[in-house]
Amino acid sequence: xxxxxxxxxxxxxxxxxxxxxxxxxxxxxxxxxxxxxxxxxxxxxxxxxxxxxxxxxxxxxxxxxxxxxxxxxxxxxxxxxxxxxxxxxxxxxxxxxxxxxxxxxxxxxxxxxxxxxxxxxxxxxxxxxxxxxxxxxxxxxxxxxxxxxxxxxxxxxxxxxxxxxxxxxxxxxxxxxxxxxxxxxxxxxxxxxxxxxxxxxxxxxxxxxxxxxxxxxxxxxxxxxxxxxxxxxxxxxxxxxxxxxxxxxxxxxxxxxxxxxxxxxxxxxxxxxxxxxxxxxxxxxxxxxxxxxxxxxxxxxxxxxxxx
Amino acid sequence: xxxxxxxxxxxxxxxxxxxxxxxxxxxxxxxxxxxxxxxxxxxxxxxxxxxxxxxxxxxxxxxxxxxxxxxxxxxxxxxxxxxxxxxxxxxxxxxxxxxxxxxxxxxxxxxxxxxxxxxxxxxxxxxxxxxxxxxxxxxxxxxxxxxxxxxxxxxxxxxxxxxxxxxxxxxxxxxxxxxxxxxxxxxxxxxxxxxxxxxxxxxxxxxxxxxxxxxxxxxxxxxxxxxxxxxxxxxxxxxxxxxx
Numbered sequence: 001x002x003x004x005x006x007x008x009x010x011x012x013x014x015x016x017x018x019x020x021x022x023x024x025x026x027x028x029x030x031x032x033x034x035x036x037x038x039x040x041x042x043x044x045x046x047x048x049x050x051x052x053x054x055x056x057x058x059x060x061x062x063x064x065x066x067x068x069x070x071x072x073x074x075x076x077x078x079x080x081x082x083x084x085x086x087x088x089x090x091x092x093x094x095x096x097x098x099x100x101x102x103x104x105x106x107x108x109x110x111x112x113x114x115x116x117x118x119x120x121x122x123x124x125x126x127x128x129x130x131x132x133x134x135x136x137x138x139x140x141x142x143x144x145x146x147x148x149x150x151x152x153x154x155x156x157x158x159x160x161x162x163x164x165x166x167x168x169x170x171x172x173x174x175x176x177x178x179x180x181x182x183x184x185x186x187x188x189x190x191x192x193x194x195x196x197x198x199x200x201x202x203x204x205x206x207x208x209x210x211x212x213x214x215x216x217x218x219x220x221x222x223x224x225x226x227x228x229x230x231x232x233x234x235x236x237x238x239x240x241x242x243x244x245x246x247x248x249x250x251x252x253x254x255x256x257x258x259x260x261x262x263x264x265x266x267x268x269x270x271x272x273x274x275x276x277x278x279x280x281x282x283x284x285x286x287x288x289x290x291x292x293x294x295x296x297x298x299x300x301x302x303x304x305x306x307x308x
Numbered sequence: 309x310x311x312x313x314x315x316x317x318x319x320x321x322x323x324x325x326x327x328x329x330x331x332x333x334x335x336x337x338x339x340x341x342x343x344x345x346x347x348x349x350x351x352x353x354x355x356x357x358x359x360x361x362x363x364x365x366x367x368x369x370x371x372x373x374x375x376x377x378x379x380x381x382x383x384x385x386x387x388x389x390x391x392x393x394x395x396x397x398x399x400x401x402x403x404x405x406x407x408x409x410x411x412x413x414x415x416x417x418x419x420x421x422x423x424x425x426x427x428x429x430x431x432x433x434x435x436x437x438x439x440x441x442x443x444x445x446x447x448x449x450x451x452x453x454x455x456x457x458x459x460x461x462x463x464x465x466x467x468x469x470x471x472x473x474x475x476x477x478x479x480x481x482x483x484x485x486x487x488x489x490x491x492x493x494x495x496x497x498x499x500x501x502x503x504x505x506x507x508x509x510x511x512x513x514x515x516x517x518x519x520x521x522x523x524x525x526x527x528x529x530x531x532x533x534x535x536x537x538x539x540x541x542x543x544x545x546x547x548x549x550x551x552x
Contacts, residue, residue, distance in 0.1 A: 178502075178507045178508065178509070179507065181502060181507070183502040183503040184502075184503070184507055185503050185504065185505050185507055188505060262507070263505065263506070263507060264506070264507040264508070265506040265507060265508035266507075266508060
């Protein structure tokens with residue numbers, strides 16, 4: 001069997017960083033990354049970006065050496081992606097924060113409100129309902145992170161955890177401060193408004209969960225395959241007919257419900273910012289689908305049926 | 309918050325190295341030239357207004373009133389620059405430009421205009437002067453760059469005057485905000501308290517303090533960015549002939 005020689009150069013400086021000889025033709029990029037890691041212990045595989053071209057796209061871990069357009073002496077370029085952290089770690093951290101923080105405000109822990117209100121509870125039942133909904137939402141997210149989601153990438157850049165946690169934890173504190181405030185004003189239309197809001201919220205939570213399950217089932221365990229999602233027997237997934245990323249659609253719906261339930265402007269801001277970010281993600285995902293699949297259903301919009 | 313808007317515009321880098329980016333189209337260029345000429349003229353009007361008022365009164369006091377209207381008009385007009393970036397006829401970051409312009413607009417309207425009592429403060433003159441000189445240089449710089457005839461003097465001024473004008477402007481701005489604080493607290497200007505049906509509150513007094521604090525991380529970054537730009541742009545004058 002003819003062995004390959006692999007040289008790895010720095011993408012920016014073109015310095016020779018590593019030379020590997022007697023590499024099996026059926027070696028994967030992932031295996032080459034492990035070998036590179038041995039000679040450069042500070043660059044663990046997750047922070048290596050290996051490409052054929054200094055400015056090109058990263059090769060995938062699954063790519064096989066002999067199937068790449070390289071000669072028997074293969075030249076790859078390396079870029080350091082920076083310190084990495086696992087997606088699971090980031091998600092668990094960014095979701096546990098809001099769960100805990102909201103409860104601190106709900107129980108009116110000292111130093112938040114005037115001392116005479118410490119450890120008191122709100123007299124409005126919608127405040128208790130809101131706490132249950134908010135907590136349920138984040139517990140659901142934590143459980144999905146642990147048991148449902150199948151991540152394409154193992155890791156993301158370390159600085160993301162600071163950015164993401166500031167966003168989630170910051171907004172959670174801001175919302176929770178007002179909803180649990182002694183001077184909180186309940187919704188104008190009272191019970192009707194709260195009931196409608198709760199229905200919207202629960203409907204969208206179930207919808208969002210259904211989509212997560214449907215997406216999980218598209219992908220066998222441990223794989224990173226990508227397939228077009230289609231409606232299943234579950235009616236909550238029939239929205240796939242009209243939308244590429246219904247998980248985001250339902251998420252928007254949940255927060256609109258929560259905004260209606262609490263009638264709190266900071267919640268509305270959070271919903272708006274989240275919507276903007278999710279729209280950016282949905283458009284990106286929609287574009288990837290269109291690029292990857294010739295037969296992608298033309299009726300679908302990224303996030304809002306027919307509109308966006 | 310900027311006496312001199314940091315050179316994020318790539319038109320500034322163009323003189324230091326080979327032009328790689330395609331410029332805006334002919335129509336856009338014509339529009340931008342007109343825009344920059346008008347803005348240069350506008351700030352010159354403000355400069356002249358300040359000088360004439362000073363000569364007439366014989367003191368630095370209360371000069372704001374003599375140029376209040378053109379200041380508001382031309383500073384607010386700079387909002388168009390955000391649009392220029394968004395549309396793509398100017399190769400700068402929308403976010404950065406937006407931040408710059410809005411901080412100026414904030415100082416003009418939400419502080420100086422809204423809190424009458426600070427209008428006679430000398431700190432207002434400090435930042436208005438800094439802004440005026442900076443903008444005259446900046447807009448003429450853009451005008452000449454667009455016409456591909458940038459006198460070295462203008463380039464030099466753009467990347468040198470900020471060394472003094474930027475700290476001067478920032479000092480004026482901070483002192484003005486500081487002067488506004490007691491009046492904002494007393495009158496509850498732009499503030500919303502609980503309870504209300506939106507379950508929202510906003511304390512403008514605290515907000516202004518936070519704005520002042522934000523200068524601490526932001527100003528050095530912007531200032532040293534300009535210093536680095538200066539080294540890059542002016543440092544090459546031995547290598548390239550003067551553009552004229």
